[in-house]
Amino acid sequence: MACLFMDGCEIDFADNAQGLWDSVVVDSTPDAFLNVKWGSTVKRTGNGSVRFQSFLSSTYIYLSKTISSVTELYMGFGFYWDSAAQALTAYAGNCVPMVVLASSTGAYQITLGIDVTSNVLKVFTGGTSGGTLQGTGSIAVSANTMHYVELHAVIHDSAGVIDVRLNGSGEIAVTGIDTNSAGGDIVTVLLGIVRSAAGGAFGGAGALFYDDIIINDTAGSVSNSWPGGAGIEMLTPNADGNYTAWTSTGGAVDYTEIDDVTTYGNLPDDDTTTILSAVANQRTSVGLAPTTLAGSVEAIMLCTYAKNSASGSDQMAQGVRIGSTDYDSTAFVPATSYGWRNDVLTLNPATAGRWLTSELDTMEQGFLRVT
Secondary structure, eight states, rough: OOOEEEOOOOOOOOTTTOTSEEEEEEOOOTTTEEEESSSSSOOOOEEEEEEEOOOOOOEEEEEEEHHHHHEEEEEEEEEEOTTOOOOOESSSEEEEEEEEEOOTTTTTEHHHHHHEETEEEEEEEETTTTTTEEEOSSSSOOOOOOEEEEEEEOOOOOSEEEEEETTTEEEEEEEEEOOOOSSEEEEEEEEEEESSTTTTOOOOOEEEEEEEEEESSOSSSOSSOTTTOOOOOOOOOEEEEEEOOSSEEEEHHHHHHSGGGSTTTTTOOSSOOOOOOOOOOOEEEEEEEEOOOOOOOEEEEEEEEEOOOSSSSSEEHHHHHHEEEEHHHHHHHHOOOEEEEEEEESTTTTTTTTHHHHHHHHHHHEEEEOO
């Protein structure tokens, strides 16, 4: 699989909603909230970042993403804490938990946090409350500055590994430890101001920003290690493609019906403008805005916001059209309420090689009504 998930925090969503993630967990609203911030200087690439703000140490606010079960992963993200907006305050352990890797049983395997006194990074097996401190960084994560943080974890009863990099340099390295609290794997990634322990403990207070979030496993030949500071760019529909069979409910050409998330405050408008299909094997495709970031392409992630208009097992797929060939994802059944579907393509399916920006600039994203 290699790259499992990415989020450049460009897709706008309502306050305290999950965006591309599976769920958002909020305690004591309005004492904590999250939202996407567009157009500010608090970002790494693109236009946005996601902000978590908790006003009391007895709160938490975080996003949850379920990935395939793995025993080793790499994660990278931009990180910024705003000292003017909110002082860092820990609920327990003098450390605000900012990332948690949890197992298939829900146990906290590894927690990465920031110390509220010294501002250094710390890693724990378990949570910051009731867990075991395994490593402490030496360089303070300064406030009001965008940093890049990377985390490498291996889950094992005796040969576990936790590595942390800060701005490209090694900061914490722990080997030969027990990183398996329970379950023997990593299935869920929690991001934000997370509970200090599994099962309901509070997290802390602060104003934390994240951007360019990437999660890799170790499979495949590329994107299977440290993200290395990679940026993420959102490519939005900008033209009708080769297929236009789906119906535009707003009466316009297809691509303008589904380009909702191109500017801040332009949330998906659900049924106001859509494309839809009631016929099996019907296709529509759209061209995408050209890339602007330079360098090699680690992976692409296709994102579709869809629903079934009625309950049932109607299936669709998303994919890409390269040249004259269509490459579809595994068929899936959208729910009866709108939600995001994400499919990661680490390699170009037409060449079985690494993506080139020139290939992204000429491909189309497609939508297929399967049944």
